[in-house]
Amino acid sequence: MSIAVSVITLFALFLANIPIAVSMIASVLVYFLLAQSIEPMVLVQRLIGGIESIPLLAVPFFIVAGAMMNYTGITQRLAKFAELITGRLPGGLAQVNVVLATLMGGLSGSNIADAAMQTKILYPEMVKRNYSPGFAAAVIASAAQITPLIPPGIGMILYGYIGNVSIGKLFMAGVMPGLLTCVFLMVAIHFIAKKKGYAPIRTGPMPKGQLFRASKDAILALLLPVAIIGGIRVGMFTPSEAGAVAVVYALFLGVIFYREMKWRDFTLAIRESVSTTASVLLIIAAGSAFGWILTWERIPQAATGFITGFVDSPFLFLIVVNVFLLILGMFVEGNVAIIILTPLLIPMAQAYGIDPVHFGMVFLFNLSIGTLTPPLGTVMFTTCSIAKVKLEEFLKGMLPFYVVLLLLLLIITYVPAVSLWLPNLLM
Numbered sequence: 001m002s003i004a005v006s007v008i009t010l011f012a013l014f015l016a017n018i019p020i021a022v023s024m025i026a027s028v029l030v031y032f033l034l035a036q037s038i039e040p041m042v043l044v045q046r047l048i049g050g051i052e053s054i055p056l057l058a059v060p061f062f063i064v065a066g067a068m069m070n071y072t073g074i075t076q077r078l079a080k081f082a083e084l085i086t087g088r089l090p091g092g093l094a095q096v097n098v099v100l101a102t103l104m105g106g107l108s109g110s111n112i113a114d115a116a117m118q119t120k121i122l123y124p125e126m127v128k129r130n131y132s133p134g135f136a137a138a139v140i141a142s143a144a145q146i147t148p149l150i151p152p153g154i155g156m157i158l159y160g161y162i163g164n165v166s167i168g169k170l171f172m173a174g175v176m177p178g179l180l181t182c183v184f185l186m187v188a189i190h191f192i193a194k195k196k197g198y199a200p201i202r203t204g205p206m207p208k209g210q211l212f213r214a215s216k217d218a219i220l221a222l223l224l225p226v227a228i229i230g231g232i233r234v235g236m237f238t239p240s241e242a243g244a245v246a247v248v249y250a251l252f253l254g255v256i257f258y259r260e261m262k263w264r265d266f267t268l269a270i271r272e273s274v275s276t277t278a279s280v281l282l283i284i285a286a287g288s289a290f291g292w293i294l295t296w297e298r299i300p301q302a303a304t305g306f307i308t309g310f311v312d313s314p315f316l317f318l319i320v321v322n323v324f325l326l327i328l329g330m331f332v333e334g335n336v337a338i339i340i341l342t343p344l345l346i347p348m349a350q351a352y353g354i355d356p357v358h359f360g361m362v363f364l365f366n367l368s369i370g371t372l373t374p375p376l377g378t379v380m381f382t383t384c385s386i387a388k389v390k391l392e393e394f395l396k397g398m399l400p401f402y403v404v405l406l407l408l409l410l411i412i413t414y415v416p417a418v419s420l421w422l423p424n425l426l427m
Contacts, residue, residue, distance in 0.1 A: 003297050006031035010290075020336055021279065024286030031293050038296075043289055050288020051281050054240055055161045059280060061243025062152045064273040065250045066113060069104075071265035072254030074221045075117060078103045081218040083201060086186075091193025092201035093126050094139045095186055101143035102182040103222060105150030110276075111371060115144035115379045119386040131198060133389045138397030141383040142185055145368040145405065148334075149178035151225055152246070155338055155364045157239065158284065162291065162342040165356045167239040168232040172423040173357050175229070177365065177412050181405075188404045220257060224249055233426050280335065287339025294343055304348045314352040318413050321345065322366060329370015333378060337367055361419040365412055369405050372398060 006027045013023035025047070032040045069075070079100050086095035097118055104114055118140045126136040148155045151171035160167035192198075227249070228242045237245060254261030294300060311317045328337060342363075349359040371379035374391065384394050412418055 002031050002034040003293060003299070005034060006293065014332070020333055021282035021286050024283065024290055024336070028286065028289045028293060046289035046292045047285045050285045053161060054238075055157070055167060056281075056284065057240040058152070058157045058167070058243040059154060059284075060273065060277040061240065061247055062154065062157070063110075063276050063280070064269070065243065065246035066110060067269040067272045067276070068247065068250035068254060068261070068266075069221070070117060071261050071269050072250060073258045073260040074218075074253060075100075075104065075121065077218050077258075078221055079121065081215060087201040089186075089190060089193075089200055091189045091198040093122065093129060094131065094136070094189045094193065094198065096201070097122055097126075097139050098143045098146070098182055098185045098189065101146045102150065102178065103218070105147040105153075105178060105225075110154055111144040111147040111368060111379055112382050114147040115141055115383050116386060118144070119383050123387045129199075132196075132393075132397065133387065134393030134395075134397030135192070135196070136397075137383045137387045137389045137394050138401055139185075139189065140387075141372055141379050141394070142398070142401040142405065144379055144383075145365075145372070146178050146181050146185075148364055148368050149174040149181065149361070151175065151228060152239070152242065153364070154280070155334060155367070156360070158335060158338045159342055159360045159363065160239075162287075162339060163346045163356060163360070165346075165360060166427075169357045169423040169427060170360055171232065171239065172229055172426055173361055173419040174364075175422050176418050177361055177408075180411070180418060181408055184404050184408055185401070188400055192400060220253055229426075283335055284339060287336065290340060291343045294340075300344050300347045303344055304351050307348050308351055314354055315414075317348070317352050318354070318362065321348075322362070322409065322413060325363065325366035326369060326373075329367050329377075330373045331376055332370075333376070334367040334371060337370075338363070355416065355420060357423060358416045358419045362409075362413050365409055369402075369409065372402075372405075 009030045010023055010027035013026060014020075018026075028043060028046075029040075032038055032043045079096065082096045082099035082103065083092070086092055086099055089095045100118060100122070101114055104117070119137070123136055123140060126139075127133055147153065151174055153174060156170040156174060157167055159165065160170050224246060228246065231237050231242055231245065232239060251261070254265070307317065307320070311320060325337070325341075328341075332340075345363065346356055346359065349356060371377045374380065374395070380391075380394065383389070384391060
């Protein structure tokens with residue numbers, strides 16, 4: 001009875017548009033007040049205990065690193081590099097979006113931050129070159145879905161911490177799905193651009209020396225994801241320590257190498273990071289307490305027994321999970337879904353013999369698609385609000401990309417090698 005009232009309270013507060021962290025803490029408090037066998041003081045212990053974790057140090061570190069990257073001039077250098085290598089393709093500026101999102105995925109770690117940045121930088125130029133507003137916004141939002149897959153994604157850190165899954169393996173597992181998403185989106189844009197007449201950025205050959213100069217400017221930024229994976233693989237540092245390395249690296253690029261980060265930029269980056277980190281850690285603390293309740297009530301065991309009693313194969317289980325997560329992603333923010341559902345779904349996946357690293361990629365990609373769907377898609381609203389695009393125009397532009405993303409979801413779900421090849425090879 002207590003857990004039922006707690007869950008109802010949680011969704012009622014969500015629907016009332018109460019902040020996520022407040023909603024979760026309030027619903028957990030309701031449970032502790034109703035459950036007479038547990039002291040309410042346990043709530044405080046679980047909230048604090050939920051964020052007393054070494055692996056979670058990676059979250060603020062990577063958030064700080066991503067914020068600093070926006071003030072170092074790296075984004076403009078990577079955009080120039082992406083423009084040079086895709087400039088002769090149909091829909092050249094749209095192709096730049098996808099390549100830039102892939103390159104920035106290893107730096108920002110957040111699809112919302114990536115979508116906001118690219119909307120500010122590239123959307124005005126796309127509209128100026130006669131791209132329809134709906135298509136331009138849809139390209140930016142779709143490309144941002146690469147970010148959670150390319151390490152270091154914040155979602156990977158949360159999933160690994162809560163589910164007791166190797167964060168290093170998750171980082172490696174995301175590389176191939178991220179690159180595959182890049183290729184599929186570029187192919188889709190090629191055909192759409194051909195149909196709608198979106199021209200390449202240039203028609204002639206690449207100017208001599210420009211690729212070398214652009215590569216030289218971008219190479220240090222491109223080395224960061226490689227250094228993170230390589231350092232974890234050889235045991236040089238843990239994922240948490242990799243976050244600290246990323247911060248130092250961002251400072252080195254901005255202050256010493258590019259010399260574009262000023263004191264004002266540094267303070268702005270720290271302010272942004274503190275605000276983002278505080279909101280994420282509040283949700284993690286509340287989610288940890290909620291997860292403790294589920295464990296105390298033995299909900300994961302009961303749910304696993306219920307599902308395995310009706311679904312007799314991994315194939316069908318993955319279909320059920322995909323449909324459930326796609327629907328849930330329309331209404332629940334991704335980090336909240338990870339915190340609440342990871343303790344429930346991992347035991348089920350393991351009961352069917354599904355590798356938790358592979359399942360993590362399926363889980364995260366589902367939730368990424370949810371950020372693009374009404375009524376509450378976070379990336380959708382971020383892109384539309386900054387670009388001032390009507391929701392109807394955005395959804396019309398998104399239709400072909402929904403098809404591409406669902407096809408990718410099927411591939412990631414039913415071809416485990418896409419996720420597991422690299423971690424199995426390196427670890």
